[in-house]
Amino acid sequence: MPKGQIIKALSGYYYVQEDETKRVWQCRARGVFKKRKISPLVGDYVQFDPGQNEEGTVTEVHARKNELNRPPVANVDQALLVFSVNEPAFSAILLDKFLVHIEQARITPVICLTKVDLADHPEHQYPEIKAYQDLGYPFFMTSATTQNGIEHLTEYLSGKTTVFAGQSGVGKSSLLNAIDPQLELETREISNRLGRGKHTTRHVELIPLPKGGFVADTPGFSQLDFTGIEPETLTEYFIDFEPYRPQCKFRECLHQKEPKCAVKQAVEDGHIAQHRYQHYIQFLEKIQDEKYRRGF
Ligand SMILES: Nc1nc2c(ncn2[C@@H]2O[C@H](COP(=O)(O)OP(=O)(O)OP(=O)(O)O)[C@@H](O)[C@H]2O)c(=O)[nH]1
Ligand SMILES: [Mg+2]
Ligand SMILES: [Zn+2]
Structure with missing residues (x-):
């Protein structure tokens, strides 16, 4: 059976790029996956049966290095968290949610602030931005309109x-079109012309x-929850707490009401940004509430 990687999933079909020939095969997934509750993801390394009549079958999904549900993709090295300065407005709490989500999946986050042409001084408009530049993750500022920062990111x-x-x-x-103009991916202008609704991109695809x-x-997407995160593990997903924890x-300190907490001290001393700590507490309370409702 030939081997390959799923590069696109659309309307029940998986598009598998064969390792050897680089040819792309349109495949269905075998029924056994449903029974075993495995759903193949874009990025999966698979074995497939090319079949007849141009329709193949994915027969085996190899073990994943990592996987994300939102967006649905497997075997990635890093996640570029794309946030615009304006339109839509920058949201520090949403960025912190994404960082937790990506850290939980053990994927390296990279932060990218886009549409910088829409603000004279993004850091003045949103003072929280400074905290992310200093956090320790790679940080980029780009504009697809002026090409600012595109080369560096590429x-x-x-x-x-x-x-x-x-x-x-x-x-x-x-941003992707600015990186490689040959891609000609659909963006909102184009979709408006075609009279389409809210989400312009409608499927996940790996692009070389x-x-x-x-x-x-x-x-x-903007809805993320904290499924699978325990109150005690949330702290691990805040990179700026690491030196103080x-x-x-107390070894199991939640940095909430405990005395002699080094994280709270670091917030007081200005080493950890106030808003980061506030978001941590908000997320923690949400996780604790859920747990309480589930009855522990
Ligand atoms: N001023 C300015 N506008 C931009 C920039 N980049 C994108 N836009 C505009 O922002 C809108 C949305 O861009 P898209 O690239 O379609 O956004 P997307 O994140 O792919 O959206 P979905 O596919 O719906 O998730 C379009 O009207 C773009 O022209 C930029 O750097 N500067
Ligand atoms: Mg898009
Ligand atoms: Zn503490």
């Missing part, structure tokens, strides 16, 4: 598999980059 993405994630309309597809590597363009008096 270099950074080369040779890796990167998933683009962010709300609808922040400019994910526009000119200098190697892939990017996954995805439909935008070991100094908390």
Whole structure:
């Protein structure tokens, strides 16, 4: 059986790129996957039976390095969290939710602030932005309109598999078109002309980059929950708490009401941004509430 990678999923079909020939085969998934509750994802390495009549079958999904449900994709090296300065307005709480979500999946986050042409000084308009520049994750500022920062970002993405994630309309597809104009991905202007609704991109697809590597363009979304996160593990997803956590008096410190908490001290001393800590507490309370309602 030939081997390949799923590069697109659309209307019940999986498009598998064969390793050897690079040819793309249109496949269905075998019924056994449904029984075993496995649903193949874009990015999956698979075995497939090319079949007859141009329709193949995915027969086996190989073990994944990592996987995300939102957006649905597997085996990625990093996630580019795309946020626009304006239209839609920058949201620090949404960015923190995305960071937790990506960290939980053990994928490296990269932050990208787009549409910088729409603000004279993004950091003045949204003072929280400064905290993300200093957080320790790679950070980019770009504009698809002026090409600002595109070259730098393109270099950074080369040779890796990167998933683009962010709300609808922040400019994910526009950014990809700026990176490789030959892609001609559909963006909102084009979809308006075609009279389409809210989400311009409607499926997940792995797109090869000119200098190697892939990017996954995805439909935008903003609803994320904290499924699978325990109150005690949330702290691990806040990179800026890391240097202080070991100094908390209690080993299982939630940095909430405990005395002698080094994280709370670091917030007070200005080493951790206030808003980051506030979001942590909001998320923690939400997780605790859920747990309480589930009856522990
Ligand atoms: N001013 C400005 N507008 C931009 C920029 N990038 C994208 N836009 C506009 O923002 C709108 C949305 O862009 P898209 O690229 O379709 O956004 P998307 O994130 O792919 O949206 P979905 O596919 O719905 O998730 C379009 O009208 C773009 O022209 C930019 O750098 N500057
Ligand atoms: Mg899009
Ligand atoms: Zn603490």
